[in-house]
Amino acid sequence: MSKSPDASRRSERSRRAILDAALALVGEVGYNKLTIEAIAARAGVGKQTIYRWWPSKAAVLLDASLALSGEAAEEGEWTFPDTGDLAADLKTVLRATVDQFLDERYEAPTRALTAAGATDPELGAQFTGQLLEPQLALYEVRLRTAVDGGLLPADTDLRLLVEMLVGPLTYRWLLRTAPLTHAHTDALVDAVLRGVGYVTTRPAAAGT
Amino acid sequence: MSKSPDASRRSERSRRAILDAALALVGEVGYNKLTIEAIAARAGVGKQTIYRWWPSKAAVLLDASLALSGEAAEEGEWTFPDTGDLAADLKTVLRATVDQFLDERYEAPTRALTAAGATDPELGAQFTGQLLEPQLALYEVRLRTAVDGGLLPADTDLRLLVEMLVGPLTYRWLLRTAPLTHAHTDALVDAVLRGVGYVTTRPAAAGT
Numbered sequence: 001m002s003k004s005p006d007a008s009r010r011s012e013r014s015r016r017a018i019l020d021a022a023l024a025l026v027g028e029v030g031y032n033k034l035t036i037e038a039i040a041a042r043a044g045v046g047k048q049t050i051y052r053w054w055p056s057k058a059a060v061l062l063d064a065s066l067a068l069s070g071e072a073a074e075e076g077e078w079t080f081p082d083t084g085d086l087a088a089d090l091k092t093v094l095r096a097t098v099d100q101f102l103d104e105r106y107e108a109p110t111r112a113l114t115a116a117g118a119t120d121p122e123l124g125a126q127f128t129g130q131l132l133e134p135q136l137a138l139y140e141v142r143l144r145t146a147v148d149g150g151l152l153p154a155d156t157d158l159r160l161l162v163e164m165l166v167g168p169l170t171y172r173w174l175l176r177t178a179p180l181t182h183a184h185t186d187a188l189v190d191a192v193l194r195g196v197g198y199v200t201t202r203p204a205a206a207g208t
Numbered sequence: 209m210s211k212s213p214d215a216s217r218r219s220e221r222s223r224r225a226i227l228d229a230a231l232a233l234v235g236e237v238g239y240n241k242l243t244i245e246a247i248a249a250r251a252g253v254g255k256q257t258i259y260r261w262w263p264s265k266a267a268v269l270l271d272a273s274l275a276l277s278g279e280a281a282e283e284g285e286w287t288f289p290d291t292g293d294l295a296a297d298l299k300t301v302l303r304a305t306v307d308q309f310l311d312e313r314y315e316a317p318t319r320a321l322t323a324a325g326a327t328d329p330e331l332g333a334q335f336t337g338q339l340l341e342p343q344l345a346l347y348e349v350r351l352r353t354a355v356d357g358g359l360l361p362a363d364t365d366l367r368l369l370v371e372m373l374v375g376p377l378t379y380r381w382l383l384r385t386a387p388l389t390h391a392h393t394d395a396l397v398d399a400v401l402r403g404v405g406y407v408t409t410r411p412a413a414a415g416t
Contacts, residue, residue: 009280030327032240109252111326118323119238128383136385159386160376168368174326174382175336176360177344178367187368195403 017043018050019064027060027108031116034061058116058123065109065131076113080138086146087193087200093139094169094185101173101180114174146198153197166193225251226258227272228379234269235316239324242269266324266331273339286344289292294354295401295408301347302377302393309381309388322382354406361405372400 013118021042034057040047053059081089099104113131117124139162146152152161167190172178229250234242242265248255262268289297308314322338344354347370354360360369376396382385 032327100295114383115323115326118319118326119240121384124384128385130387145366157395160392160399163379163385164372164375164396164399167379168371170383171371171375171378175322175340175378176329176332177336177371179356184368187365188372191368191372191403192399193403194405195399195401197402 013073014043014045014049017054018053019044021068022057023068023105023109024062026112027104031057031061031112034112036060045166046175058126059118060122061109061113062126062130065113067111068106069135070129080092082145086142086151086198087189089142090165090189090193091182091186094165094189095182097166097169098180098185100184101169111174131162136166139165145177161192161196164195165189217331221397222251222253222257223261226261226268227275230265230268230272231276231313235312239265239269239312239320242320244268249377256387266328266334269317269321269337270331270334273321276314276317276410277339277343288350288351290353294359294406295349295397296372298397299394302373302397303390305377306388306393316347318394325398340343344374359407361406364404368402369404372403373397 019028022034023038025038025042029038034049035058036047039057039060040050043050050060052147081092083089085131098203101110113123113127117127136159140158143152143156143158143161147156147158165188169180169185172184178184226247230245233246233250237246244255244258244265248258250323251258258268260306262271288334289300291297309318321331321335325335344367348366351360351364351366351369355362355364355366373396377393378387380392381388386392
């Protein structure tokens with residue numbers, strides 16, 4: 001028997017309240033002290049409601065982060081720009097990533113999931129596969145366009161190139177070795193593109 | 209009153225046993241489940257012996273990791289090579305880092321400390337300041353030599369350059385986005401050095 005429209009709305013409201021509670025709590029107490037009980041209390045639902053939909057707190061938090069990045073995508077924040085100027089597009093995206101890392105609402109759950117995944121291979125694989133890889137894939141699509149247009153060498157290692165862009169920023173953020181700034185990521189983009197042989201003007205005959 | 213030679217030897221033996229126990233246990237159970245009680249039991253000492261020397265399990269583990277990297281330094285593993293060929297020297301060091309990341313003895317405690325520090329700012333500052341920064345400083349000294357020799361532009365941002373080298377490798381290791389290989393870090397070094405304007409032959413007049 002399918003649920004009535006009212007029951008569906010109530011379900012969706014509960015689901016939303018649970019995800020919001022998980023995001024808020026992980027920022028307040030950290031991943032290790034996060035409990036299903038606390039999420040249920042904050043969301044105003046019973047513990048069993050959570051266990052009916054998710055097997056673990058990690059699964060709740062992963063869905064909460066996916067919902068958060070899904071909202072960002074709907075707001076256009078995660079559409080990868082393609083203005084024809086690769087350097088400018090990468091700077092735009094890395095500046096937005098800096099802004100996210102500096103935004104407590106994104107920063108706390110992302111930090112918690114990254115840390116938890118680093119020492120829990122199963123959770124790490126879910127985090128990387130479901131949250132991170134789709135973002136890296138957006139970079140690769142944009143970079144593939146530049147390769148196809150002859151602006152990057154045909155044999156460019158796209159995965160290496162993406163990690164050269166996001167790796168140093170993630171490192172500085174996670175280990176707090178230096179402040180995150182737009183100037184930092186702009187300089188990073190320029191150095192990386194020089195390093196992989198990016199040509200700023202379209203060649204007469206596109207390389208293959 | 210100073211301790212007798214026998215007492216000093218016993219202290220050093222206990223200290224060593226405690227650090228070894230901490231390293232072994234963090235690899236087995238992870239940082240979150242690591243306890244002072246378990247370290248004491250494994251080391252064959254009383255809990256109070258540990259609390260006399262260290263305020264917390266984080267402090268024990270940090271000292272254990274420092275001892276481990278101190279041993280590596282004594283074995284010559286962490287002396288930064290200077291053969292005159294910067295690219296070759298960086299490849300040597302990053303290959304050694306890959307080997308460390310693939311060595312369970314180093315990998316487990318480093319992963320545990322990185323993850324714990326990511327969500328605990330105080331521990332993170334200790335980890336970064338005491339364990340990580342001294343290693344980054346070795347890179348900077350070597351790169352400074354290249355700048356002074358005119359092989360890198362005088363205005364090179366050394367911190368950015370170091371993070372362009374270690375960031376992508378740390379990212380791939382921590383988030384398990386792709387396998388760690390010497391070929392990967394070799395390609396990384398080549399791309400990064402090209403990107404920051406490294407000249408492979410010494411110019412007639414060194415730039416300032």
